[in-house]
Amino acid sequence: MARQPTMKDVAALAGVSLSTVSRVVNGDPGRPDLAEKVQRAIDVLGYRRDLTASNLRRADRTSASVGLVVADVANPFFAALLRGVEDLARTRGVLTYAGSSDEDTDRERELVQGFTARQVDGLVIVPSGGDDSYLLREQQTGATLLFVDRPGVTLNADTVLSDNAGGAATAVRHLHAHGHRRIAFLGDLQRIFTSRERLRGYREAMASLNLAVDESLIRLEVHNSQAAAEVTRDLLSQPDPPTALLTAQNLITVGAIHALRSRQLHHRIAHVGFDDLLLADALDPGVTVIAQHPTSLGERVGTLLFERLDGTTEAPRRIVVPTSLIPRGSGEIAPTG
Amino acid sequence: MARQPTMKDVAALAGVSLSTVSRVVNGDPGRPDLAEKVQRAIDVLGYRRDLTASNLRRADRTSASVGLVVADVANPFFAALLRGVEDLARTRGVLTYAGSSDEDTDRERELVQGFTARQVDGLVIVPSGGDDSYLLREQQTGATLLFVDRPGVTLNADTVLSDNAGGAATAVRHLHAHGHRRIAFLGDLQRIFTSRERLRGYREAMASLNLAVDESLIRLEVHNSQAAAEVTRDLLSQPDPPTALLTAQNLITVGAIHALRSRQLHHRIAHVGFDDLLLADALDPGVTVIAQHPTSLGERVGTLLFERLDGTTEAPRRIVVPTSLIPRGSGEIAPTG
DNA sequence: CTGAAAGCGCTTACAG
């Protein structure tokens, strides 16, 4: 394969200096006849500027790229969040790296270091909840760091969150309003901020309703659908089972749906899921959810990122995006028994 | 913010030459005492190598990054595909850019050009089906191009596809085996290769079963769930409605599910969807699907990409990944009369 | 305005 043409080649063919080619490529008008000669040479050679070389010498040193680290790009919540970041970045001509940590702090760090080594201008992180003190050093590489979905531990930076506690509390009050007192809570790894917050919202709502919390109804560290299905079956087999479930993450919701159906209890046990799911409205009963707005989370954090890149020096901001209760049937089942 | 330390700073602090620092950073042993001095200086300064500058001068000119262009990263199919590419890239220390074309050829081209300008080593493209002749020029920038999910039009390159026609034919034969003769086909934009292929599989299977195709049962250019719901309702209102539906894309399947349920016909009209969906197995009846294997598609195309980067000069390869029929109930409903 | 020279942060022949 032939070597790719450089500015030098363009300059030689056009019979002008390298500086002139650089100016034309960067939109500096200059003498029209020279600009035209350069443009012709560019077309003939099929010249394409190397943005990484350009970035190396440019005063602002910006690469027009950002990195996004989520738990799993294949999870619909994070996929939508990625799309939000991408769309906002696109409005600025910025391209987006994406990576999945699988909630593993080592992988998170590898991704972050990989992105900064490639000179991203900004880095949006869904922190896994482990030791993130390494981020302090990363910040010194010049990348602008922000958090989304969960706040950082060590670092204070711009952060965009869902109203996790508020959403969970809304779910509890909703179930309570439909007569439930024994409400089970199925939560993800407690290392994860959102899991802890949703549990906190559950506890606070229970307390404010003067409901005693039966600790046997709180099941934590449930990290996938299969585990959630098992835990659900176990809860329903208890001597004194719950009359309602609050599943605090999308894959947990899926597992609970399967377990309820396999036991033929989906019309008898109330259920509210945190985070919406495609087809949740097509089930019978429809699954009542506390919907998050992941695309919006991505757009909001993207907005904050570019405000920083534009030079804002405000103190770190924290934006909390409200959740929405969507009643569809499963959360409006009255307690039986 | 202080300037980030460079190799020059490390060299000065360690009291060695720039070359020595470069060697240490690149793992060349050299004199142990010098290596140790350099390492100490690196730690003290918090030095981080600039990979883009490194790439500029290195003989192989590789950036350890790849780009992926899909229709929409928020669509679960493409999100899983992205995850497959990411996982394979990770095994080689390569990071992944992701972008959404929304089936728009201009956006596709902007993404491709953006990625090549940033010197990606490889580019995996889900082509939108428009004029992709611009790719010939992109290829000359040195990036290795591959296609996934759909083949290129102009360019012949390594390609990984699902067995679209075969999967659609399997769906038709399955419905036929359950007694159906009037099988409707709901397809996406015909500009999209997979839509055309699935229609082809439908027609070929109908022909080989000696079933006359009623053209009024073929509805194309259905590009989102809402349109699919409308088309489904329209089909079911026909004087001579179909007894079965084949919905040829995941969002079309979602729309049809909603329409069938809103008409209370989900237990009477048979339905097979192309591409699996989360919760499809929790519906009543479960939705029978022709499952694709998007993560596998991503991993396979990633494998081909790295074989090329490793120097394979074979003719362009085409891998076709089989689909899997998953019977869950909706596809096994007998025709009603 | 244009062009020659220096330099961005690295790697790589090359000389010692």
Place this chain on the structure above:
DNA sequence: CTGAAAGCGCTTACAG
């Protein structure tokens, strides 16, 4: 083995 110099593909002072 190490270090001084050249160079990757660009941009940016600087001189004319």
